[in-house]
Structures are given as C-alpha cells and as structure tokens.
Amino acid sequence: GESVGLHLPTLSVQEGDNSIINCAYSNSASDYFIWYKQESGKGPQFIIDIRSNMDKRQGQRVTVLLNKTVKHLSLQIAATQPGDSAVYFCAEGGGSYIPTFGRGTSLIVHP
C-alpha cells in the first residue's frame, strides 16, 4: 500500500538498540499527550499517553518523557525490534475534544 512515511523525518536503528523519537509540541496549554504507531497499510495504534502532571510514564518496552519547560515530548523504545518499524505520531490535547497530531517520524529497524 501507499507509504505514510514519505517526506517524514527518518530514524534508522539496528535491532536491539534503544530508539528515541522526539516531538516538539506547540501549545503550552496542552495537558494530555499521546503516542501512536502506524504500520504500513494500517490505522494509527495507541501506544502510550501521559498527562501534564507527570514527567515520565513507562509501558512495556516504551517510556514517554515530557518536558513542559521546552514543550518537548519523547518516546523511548527499548531493545528495538524489526516489528517496531513504523511511523510514530505524537498528539497533544487539552481544552479541545480533538488532539492535534504531529507530522510523524518514520522508524526503520535493521535486522
């Protein structure tokens, strides 16, 4: 199917490495942040979220870090696997029912 990764920043890593995907958000009033993973030919899949009253939240092999001072969000994936290859989107929300999505980062994992 048509790739959603065209024209996107790309991060290439080796299998087993840790990956860090960054996202700068725009609205200082945003209080809710979400990371999505989108594989080729599929819809975005929820990975992890974090509220603004937290700096860090951990899931299974993933950690989200929030730095409100510089309006920066990052997603860390431990021991990256080929199945992690996808486009990753951050989204910010707060004060509106609808989140604002970033452009996405394409993660390529080499075996």
Next chain:
Amino acid sequence: KAGVTQTPRYLIKTRGQQVTLSCSPISGHRSVSWYQQTPGQGLQFLFEYFSETQRNKGNFPGRFSGRQFSNSRSEMNVSTLELGDSALYLCASSLGGLAGSTDTQYFGPGTRLTVL
C-alpha cells in the same frame, strides 16, 4: 471489545462521482472523528460527531460531509470527487465525554480511496 471498523477498505472512483464511507466505533464510544491522511499533508482532521451532532469541524470544503446515527455509527460522504481526494480516510472513536478534555482516540484501519 471489538475495535473500530471501517468499510469498505478500498475504493476506486472516478472524478465527479460521490462516495460514502462507513465507521463503527468501539462499543460505548460516543464520539467519532474522521481524518484524511496523505503523504504530503499528513493527518488532517475533517470533523467530529458526538450524539448525532457535528461538534467540531476541520478546514475542508463543503463537499465533505458526515453524519452520525443513534447507535454512534458514522458515515462520511464526499461529493464531486477530485483527484486530490485520493487518500487514506481514517475514523477514530473515543468516549467523548468531559467538556474541555481530550479523550484518547482509537483508530480504525482506514478506507483507501483512489480517484481516477
């Protein structure tokens, strides 16, 4: 629970035709949002429906419309198709409850529309 489902998965239409896409949200979710995704423009918000009412609207022409039924299922319609309407159309559902609060949205697999 079953996830968000969208039908059809693939569509091929010609310029000038119209198309209707369907979305069934996760059971219990009352908000349904529609997005257009293209490589050049990324994920763009079309509109959101809650309790059969359009609650939010993106910046798309009037050729794009939608509706929501009492069971929260939603349809979107695109009339007078243009080549530039070729895209992946994504539906997302959420609980949609608290005012001034953003809910987690859960996406369907999308409908791939090709306009020839």
